[in-house]
Amino acid sequence: MKILTFAEQREGKLKKTAYEVATAAVNLGKQLNADVFALVIGKNVSEIASDIGGYGIKRVVVVDNSDLEFYSTTAYAKAVVEVAIKEKADICLFPASQMGKDLAPRIAAKLNAGLASDCTALKIENGNIIATRPIFAGKIISDVIIKTDLKIFTLRPNVFTAGANNGQKAQVENISIDLKESDFTVKAIETKLGTGRPDVTEASIIVSGGRGMKAPENFKLIEELADVLGAGVGASRAAVDAGWRPHDEQVGQTGKTVSPNLYIACGISGAIQHLAGMSSSKCIVAINKDKDAPIFQIADYGIVGDVLEILPELTKEIKMILGK
Amino acid sequence: MKIAVCVNHVPDTEAKIKISSDGKSVDTGGVNFILNPYDEIAVEQGLKLKEKFGGDVIAVTVGQEINKETLRKALAMGADKAVLIKTNVLCDSYVVAEALKNYLQEINPDITLFGKQSIDYDNAQIPSLVGEMLNLPSITVVVKMEIENNKVICEREIEGGHEKVISQMPIIISVQKGLCEPRYPTLKGIMASKSKPIEEKIYNLPENKVEIVSLRLPQSKSAGKIVGTDVSAVKELVRLLHEEAKVI
Numbered sequence: 022m023k024i025l026t027f028a029e030q031r032e033g034k035l036k037k038t039a040y041e042v043a044t045a046a047v048n049l050g051k052q053l054n055a056d057v058f059a060l061v062i063g064k065n066v067s068e069i070a071s072d073i074g075g076y077g078i079k080r081v082v083v084v085d086n087s088d089l090e091f092y093s094t095t096a097y098a099k100a101v102v103e104v105a106i107k108e109k110a111d112i113c114l115f116p117a118s119q120m121g122k123d124l125a126p127r128i129a130a131k132l133n134a135g136l137a138s139d140c141t142a143l144k145i146e147n148g149n150i151i152a153t154r155p156i157f158a159g160k161i162i163s164d165v166i167i168k169t170d171l172k173i174f175t176l177r178p179n180v181f182t183a184g185a186n187n188g189q190k191a192q193v194e195n196i197s198i199d200l201k202e203s204d205f206t207v208k209a210i211e212t213k214l215g216t217g218r219p220d221v222t223e224a225s226i227i228v229s230g231g232r233g234m235k236a237p238e239n240f241k242l243i244e245e246l247a248d249v250l251g252a253g254v255g256a257s258r259a260a261v262d263a264g265w266r267p268h269d270e271q272v273g274q275t276g277k278t279v280s281p282n283l284y285i286a287c288g289i290s291g292a293i294q295h296l297a298g299m300s301s302s303k304c305i306v307a308i309n310k311d312k313d314a315p316i317f318q319i320a321d322y323g324i325v326g327d328v329l330e331i332l333p334e335l336t337k338e339i340k341m342i343l344g345k
Numbered sequence: 346m347k348i349a350v351c352v353n354h355v356p357d358t359e360a361k362i363k364i365s366s367d368g369k370s371v372d373t374g375g376v377n378f379i380l381n382p383y384d385e386i387a388v389e390q391g392l393k394l395k396e397k398f399g400g401d402v403i404a405v406t407v408g409q410e411i412n413k414e415t416l417r418k419a420l421a422m423g424a425d426k427a428v429l430i431k432t433n434v435l436c437d438s439y440v441v442a443e444a445l446k447n448y449l450q451e452i453n454p455d456i457t458l459f460g461k462q463s464i465d466y467d468n469a470q471i472p473s474l475v476g477e478m479l480n481l482p483s484i485t486v487v488v489k490m491e492i493e494n495n496k497v498i499c500e501r502e503i504e505g506g507h508e509k510v511i512s513q514m515p516i517i518i519s520v521q522k523g524l525c526e527p528r529y530p531t532l533k534g535i536m537a538s539k540s541k542p543i544e545e546k547i548y549n550l551p552e553n554k555v556e557i558v559s560l561r562l563p564q565s566k567s568a569g570k571i572v573g574t575d576v577s578a579v580k581e582l583v584r585l586l587h588e589e590a591k592v593i
C-alpha cells in the first residue's frame with residue numbers, strides 16, 4: 022500500500038500544513054504498513070523539498086518546472102494525477118488549505134475516487150480508515166469511510182500536529198511532467214499577501230474583535246496584542262459587515278473555521294454562527310462587559326469588563342511575561 | 346451570456362440539528378431551510394453579469410421536491426428559470442456533481458456559478474469536481490471578478506491574502522463572501538417567481554463513494570473561569586494562560 026502526502030509550498034517555502042499532513046501520513050503509514058512519499062510541486066523547489074524528511078518521510082517526488090512558479094489548478098491537477106498513477110498511490114492526503122481544497126476534488130474526479138474533506142481525525146478500525154469531519158458548522162461530528170480503492174482526504178490545518186523536525190533529509194526524485202500551454206487554462210499570475218500577520222486559518226493564536234470594539238480605530242488595540250503574540254487577527258461578522266475589518270478575517274459559519282491553541286474573543290457576544298467557526302479552539306478567552314454573553318459558556322477564561330480598558334493592560338502584561 | 350447558478354437548500358444557520366435514531370443521518374424535522382448563504386452571493390453575481398452582458402440566469406438544484414423553495418428564492422431574486430434535478434437518497438458530493446455535470450452538459454453555460462461551500466455538510470468539493478468532470482477551468486473562493494471578451498480575471502482568497510488568477514470562458518466559479526452583496530427579493534420579484542417555470546430532470550447516477558458510518562454531538566464544553574470583572578484581573582489571566590493553559 023502506498024500513501025501520497027501533498028506537501029504544499031508557496032513562494033518557495035514549505036507550509037506548516039505540509040509538515041502536519043506529512044506527520045499524519047507517516048502515522049497512517051505505520052498503522053497500515055504502507056509506504057509513504059511526499060509530493061512537492063513548484064519552481065526551484067527541489068532543495069526545500071528534502072526538508073520534509075525531518076518529519077519521517079524518506080522519499081519525496083518533486084515536479085520542478087519553471088512554469089509552476091504560481092499555482093495553477095489545472096496544471097497542478099495534471100501533475101498530481103500523473104504522479105498518483107505512476108506511483109500507484111492508494112491514499113492521497115492534502116491539507117484543507119485553499120490550495121488543497123481547490124485541488125483535491127479535481128484529483129478525485131479524474132481518478133474516480135471518494136474524497137473526505139476537512140477531516141479532523143483519521144483512525145483505522147477493522148482495516149477501514151475512518152475519517153472524522155465536523156458537519157453543520159461543527160454542530161455535528163461525522164465519521165465517514167471512503168468506498169473507492171483510491172481514497173483522498175484533506176486535513177484541517179492546525180488540528181493534526183506536526184512531529185518535531187529530526188533534521189533528516191528526504192531523498193529527492195525529480196519527475197518531469199509534460200505540461201503544455203493548454204494545461205494552464207487556469208493560472209495564478211500574482212499573489213497579493215496582506216499584513217504579514219498569519220491568516221486566521223493558520224495562526225496558532227487569534228485575537229478577534231466584534232461589535233464591542235465600538236469603532237474601527239479601536240482594532241489597533243487588537244492588532245497590538247496580536248503582534249506581541251505573533252497572532253492572527255479575526256473578526257465577527259458584525260465587525261466585518263460594519264466595514265471595520267476585511268471579510269477574510271471573519272470567523273464563523275459563513276467565515277473561516279479556525280482551531281488555534283488560543284482564541285481571544287474581544288467584545289464578541291458569541292452568536293451561534295460565530296461559535297460555529299471557533300468553538301474547537303483549544304483554549305478560549307472571552308472579554309465582554311456583559312456577564313451573560315453566550316461566549317462565556319464556551320470560554321475557558323473570561324473577564325467581565327470593558328475590552329477597551331482591558332486590552333492595553335493585557336498587551337502590557339503579556340509583553341512582560343514574554344520578555345518583550 | 347448563458348449563466349447557470351447551482352444552489353443548495355440547507356438548514357438555517359440558527360437551526361438546532363438533531364441526530365436520527367439510526368445514528369447515521371440527521372433529523373431535519375421542524376428545521377427552517379434557506380438558500381445556502383454563499384449561493385445567494387452566486388445568484389447575485391449571476392444577476393449582475395446578466396445586467397452587464399445580457400442573457401439568462403438559470404438556477405439549478407439537486408435534491409428533492411422541497412428544494413423548489415430554494416429555487417423560488419433564486420427566481421424571486423431575478424433568475425429567469427429554474428431546474429430541479431430530482432434524487433431521492435442522500436447523495437454525496439460526487440453524485441451531486443455528476444448530476445450537475447449531466448445537466449450542464451446539456452445547456453453549455455458560458456459561466457457556472459457556485460457558492461464556495463454548502464453550510465450543511467461543509468464539503469467545498471462540488472465546484473472543482475464539476476470543473477474536472479466537464480474538463481473546464483475552475484476558480485474557487487472568488488472575491489473579485491472581471492470578464493473582458495472571453496477572458497476571466499479573478500481574485501481568490503488564499504491564506505494571508507489573495508491570488509490573482511486568469512482564465513477563460515466557459516468557466517466554473519465558486520464565490521466567497523465579499524464578492525457582492527445579495528439583493529433582497531422585491532415584492533414584484535416574489536410575485537413573478539410564482540409563475541416562472543421550474544423544469545424537472547432525472548438522471549442515472551452512480552453510487553455514493555463516501556458513506557457516513559456514525560454521527561455524534563461534539564463534546565460540550567463547560568463554562569470556564571471568570572477571572573475577574575475589571576483590569577485588575579489581567580495579571581491573573583496572563584498567569585493562567587502562561588502556567589495553567591500553557592498557551593503563551
Ligand SMILES: Cc1cc2nc3c(=O)[nH]c(=O)nc-3n(C[C@H](O)[C@H](O)[C@H](O)COP(=O)(O)OP(=O)(O)OC[C@H]3O[C@@H](n4cnc5c(N)ncnc54)[C@H](O)[C@@H]3O)c2cc1C
Pocket residue numbers: 230231232233234256257258259260271272273274275276277287288289290291292293294295298308309310311314326327328329358382
Ligand atoms: C446566515 C448568517 C450567517 C452568519 N455568519 C456569521 C459568521 O460567520 N460569523 C459571525 O461572527 N457571525 C455570523 N452571523 C452573525 C451572528 O448572528 C451575530 O450577529 C454576530 O456574530 C454578532 O457579532 P458580535 O458578537 O461582534 O456583535 P454583538 O452580538 O452585537 O455583540 C457585541 C458584544 O460586545 C459586547 N460589548 C459591547 N461593548 C463592550 C465593551 N466596551 N467591552 C466589552 N464588551 C463589549 C456586548 O456585551 C456584546 O456581547 C451570521 C448570521 C446569519 C444570519
Ligand SMILES: Nc1ncnc2c1ncn2[C@@H]1O[C@H](COP(=O)(O)O)[C@@H](O)[C@H]1O
Pocket residue numbers: 351352353354381383384387405406407408438441458459460461462463464466467468469470471472
Ligand atoms: N444539491 C445541490 N444542488 C445544486 N448545487 C449544489 C448542491 N449542493 C452543493 N451545490 C453547489 O456546490 C457548492 C459547494 O457545495 P459543497 O461542495 O457541497 O460544499 C454550493 O455552494 C452550491 O453552489
